[in-house]
Amino acid sequence: MANILVVDDAAFMRMMLKDILIKGGYQVVGEAANGLEAIDQYDKLKPDLVTMDITMPKMEGIEALTRIKQNDPKARVIMCSAMGQQLMVVQAIQAGAKDFVVKPFQAERVLEAIKKVLA
């Protein structure tokens, strides 16, 4: 059972994602509300995968992704964001994200992305 860290500044979205992931058979080992917390939680928990929002206070998601990848090049991060423009997706993939899920998303899309990344 893979361990997942959920990063989003909206408590509601963290709740929704956690529900999707648990029903999908995954374990949510931690949550973070901004990029700084995400880096800290990643270091502590060493999850198998991270779901990462982009627009967040204190530190946005692409910068957090970059820092996490600097510390652990094998880190697996899937971006989950409302900002789905091509430039943003390219930026995220170039920074090391494994996939990009645009909000609002269906549970199936999230689970499909995770399954593919963890395979």
Add this chain to the structure above:
Amino acid sequence: MVSFNENVSELLVCIMDSVKQVVPIPLNTEAPYLHDATELQTGMCVLVGFTGDIAGRILIDGHSESFGKLGETMFGMALEGEMLHSFVGEVANMVAGNMCTLISQRGRKVDITPPTIMEGEMKLYGFEKAIFVPFTIDHVGEMNIILLLQKEKAV
């Protein structure tokens, strides 16, 4: 150079298309209108700023009961308190984010800020023009999209 009015028209189209993408419930939109006063009164609203090729602020304004019903209709759970506020913020984030995606497909680059949720009777100042787009969501209620623009930044 794109005129201020062309920017506004483009924004309004993108915003309403975005609302329809984010809210999977039938909704009816009324004609936009200009609000000339320099203050606004709202009940519960969420504000998202946007910058880049076009700059301004979007508010989604409505009653807390309407937002609660929207959450229940979209996700099947009653929302209140902090979770309702968070849901409202996330709806605004998705509307603004999808708006940015639609605008980028028209060759413009726009970025957004995290949302700010405001509750209770309040007045808003510090804008030159406010454009209201009233809409009604089936079985949920009435809301407004409010676009606040500073004329010199939108051109």
